[in-house]
Amino acid sequence: MPTNQEQERLLxxxxxxxxxxxxxxxxAVTEQIIEAGIDPLRVMNQTIADAARELxxxxxxxxxxxxxxxxxxxxxxxVSGRLESALEPGxxxxxxxxxxxxxxxxxxxxxxGKDIVAMLLKANGFKIVDLGxxxxxxDFVRRAKEESAHLIALSSLLTTTMPFQREVIEILGEMxxxxxxxxxxxxxxxxxxxxxxxxxxxxGKDAVEAVEIAKRLSGIDHSASSxxxx
Amino acid sequence: xxxxxxxxxxxxxxxxxxxxxxxEKEFDMSLFRKTQELQKKHRIRYDPEQxxxxxxxxxxxxxxxxxxxxxxxxxxxxxxxxxxxxxxxELAAAIADCPESVELGQGxxxxxxxxxxxxxxxxxxxxxxxQTAPFSDEQMMAVIYEGCARDACVDGIWGGILLxxxxxxxxxxxxxxxxxxxxxxxxxxxxxxxxxxxxxxxxINNAPTCSATIAMFDExxxxxxxxxxxxxxxxxxxxxxxxxxxxxxxxxxxxPIHGTHSSVIGGFSGNPxxxxxxxxxxxxxxxxxxxxxxxxxxxxxxxxxxxxxxxxLWVAGTAIQALNRNTRLIVDGTIGDHPAAGPGTKQYLYExxxxxxxxxxxxxxxxxxxxxxxxxxxxxxxxxxxxxxxGEVCKASxxxxxxxxxxxxxxxxxxxxxxxxxxxxxxxYEGLYDLKNNTPLPRYRKLYEEVREELKDQGLPLD
Numbered sequence: 001m002p003t004n005q006e007q008e009r010l011l012x013x014x015x016x017x018x019x020x021x022x023x024x025x026x027x028a029v030t031e032q033i034i035e036a037g038i039d040p041l042r043v044m045n046q047t048i049a050d051a052a053r054e055l056x057x058x059x060x061x062x063x064x065x066x067x068x069x070x071x072x073x074x075x076x077x078x079v080s081g082r083l084e085s086a087l088e089p090g091x092x093x094x095x096x097x098x099x100x101x102x103x104x105x106x107x108x109x110x111x112x113g114k115d116i117v118a119m120l121l122k123a124n125g126f127k128i129v130d131l132g133x134x135x136x137x138x139d140f141v142r143r144a145k146e147e148s149a150h151l152i153a154l155s156s157l158l159t160t161t162m163p164f165q166r167e168v169i170e171i172l173g174e175m176x177x178x179x180x181x182x183x184x185x186x187x188x189x190x191x192x193x194x195x196x197x198x199x200x201x202x203x204g205k206d207a208v209e210a211v212e213i214a215k216r217l218s219g220i221d222h223s224a225s226s227x228x229x230x
Numbered sequence: 231x232x233x234x235x236x237x238x239x240x241x242x243x244x245x246x247x248x249x250x251x252x253x254e255k256e257f258d259m260s261l262f263r264k265t266q267e268l269q270k271k272h273r274i275r276y277d278p279e280q281x282x283x284x285x286x287x288x289x290x291x292x293x294x295x296x297x298x299x300x301x302x303x304x305x306x307x308x309x310x311x312x313x314x315x316x317x318x319x320e321l322a323a324a325i326a327d328c329p330e331s332v333e334l335g336q337g338x339x340x341x342x343x344x345x346x347x348x349x350x351x352x353x354x355x356x357x358x359x360x361q362t363a364p365f366s367d368e369q370m371m372a373v374i375y376e377g378c379a380r381d382a383c384v385d386g387i388w389g390g391i392l393l394x395x396x397x398x399x400x401x402x403x404x405x406x407x408x409x410x411x412x413x414x415x416x417x418x419x420x421x422x423x424x425x426x427x428x429x430x431x432x433x434i435n436n437a438p439t440c441s442a443t444i445a446m447f448d449e450x451x452x453x454x455x456x457x458x459x460x461x462x463x464x465x466x467x468x469x470x471x472x473x474x475x476x477x478x479x480x481x482x483x484x485x486p487i488h489g490t491h492s493s494v495i496g497g498f499s500g501n502p503x504x505x506x507x508x509x510x511x512x513x514x515x516x517x518x519x520x521x522x523x524x525x526x527x528x529x530x531x532x533x534x535x536x537x538x539x540x541x542x543l544w545v546a547g548t549a550i551q552a553l554n555r556n557t558r559l560i561v562d563g564t565i566g567d568h569p570a571a572g573p574g575t576k577q578y579l580y581e582x583x584x585x586x587x588x589x590x591x592x593x594x595x596x597x598x599x600x601x602x603x604x605x606x607x608x609x610x611x612x613x614x615x616x617x618x619x620x621g622e623v624c625k626a627s628x629x630x631x632x633x634x635x636x637x638x639x640x641x642x643x644x645x646x647x648x649x650x651x652x653x654x655x656x657x658x659y660e661g662l663y664d665l666k667n668n669t670p671l672p673r674y675r676k677l678y679e680e681v682r683e684e685l686k687d688q689g690l691p692l693d
Binding site for chain 1: 255258259262308364391393400401402403404408438439464465466470472494496497498499500501530532533535603604606607
């Protein structure tokens, strides 16, 4: 087992590789971390989580852009996958990885806001199943069941497509599945009041808040509030 | 040698079925790489200290960068997952074929929307009204739109929406209720402009789906061939068949096509320089693919709910200037259409003025109405006075030189740019207007006049 100082150096190198979108470097350091016997859960829950938080801050401040989130998300997904494969048998369930079904609701083709939330969630260690735009309500529910998802994230940018967010929640209820998934909503015309009205579990007024709420709903970060939803 | 011709609409459809198959993510990341390369190659540089590009040299380089981006990137068809590309000769032909003017409206209310030069005297067309906003009921919608239509400085009105039919049935996009509702609201809009004594005035509305948009066209009671059809490009540099269906209808029925697209600062265009290049390139795509005869060249910021940040003013202003210095296209700018602040506040008027001054001075029209940046579905969230402001500012800015505009815009930025994230919400029509005679309450009129005088003192010729 390397010294604490050596462990910290490796973890810092991994974080730097993620923040610089350096896939090869991240792969190499990840192998060194596994060989050194550092607990993969510690790497995922501390190092990768720290990197994700820093990426979110940089995006919010305008220092980096959506493509950088895509690149960082790809690197983190690779690293997380490799670390998961190195976990002791039986500890897979402790990784904290949660599957999110995300999409823009039916008859709405706006994608940028949803894409940003998806990338930030991915950067924060969530497994993302992005259904795209103009997604029929029943498809959210069907894919959530297929993927054993934890959370369904619904984007709507139009006043007349907001009812589809409610429709997804209604379908979950009618199918007896409402308690199996957390539902998070967002989008330009959506408010915390509307989230309460339709029985959503959370509402993000912007991408960064959406991620914080998703983490709270997933039991990853207990410090976040429920956003605009009271 | 046979002269080059632009690809016909049918040829565009063919290319949308036969062009290179590509994952959307690959297209997005390619856009990022190319915009970063092109801004270095053409020395495109955003300087926060200089919100307006004053000499035009960089705008000319931006135009070249936009041409190169469009020729290498094309338009992504999200329906077929294929890339629609055009050759350099076809693009040049499409730009050359585009009309320099288009007549809109009818009779005494007819206006001519022409190519405008940078600092040009040509009168900008102003289509105001609270764009696509929700109204509480048919009566309120009629009253507010009649008020908007009465101002001579406004050439056209955008329609809004009703959230329910007869107060009972919820309106949902893609459902029959959407068709019924949009059809109903455009009838109200036509009645309102007629009641205002301007029956031939331009009336516009655009539904989420093509079918509901088409349903609004009716020479007698709805949208007419003398209005225009919106055909929206998806951000960034993408199109779906639902949009091309609108173009198909408009081409078949002789309706002018107005394209719209917004590049995204912080999106796949990356920084403001990249967003400016994409704004130019996507505008060319609207001409080639959507067959637009006029179009909105705009930008949004992925993080801020306003369209008049310093970065946005530079991106849209420089892109509009690039297009107007290098083509005879008809460009619509409309940077001031979605302020962060709400109606009834000085900040709304400052934001709106900054955007419309930049837009007009750089050679654009303003046709996307007045509406606070959308948050929630508050009904009657606007009044005729914001339409008047939009019209007054746009008409007064025609012919202004860029240095004067730059000075006024800096003054306005000082007033609002530190307050965008916590902008005042303002009030609805009911809080700002006398419902009996459809006129602004004294306090709102006073606020309006104060800001008006303030801008006159700054050099905006409002009389």
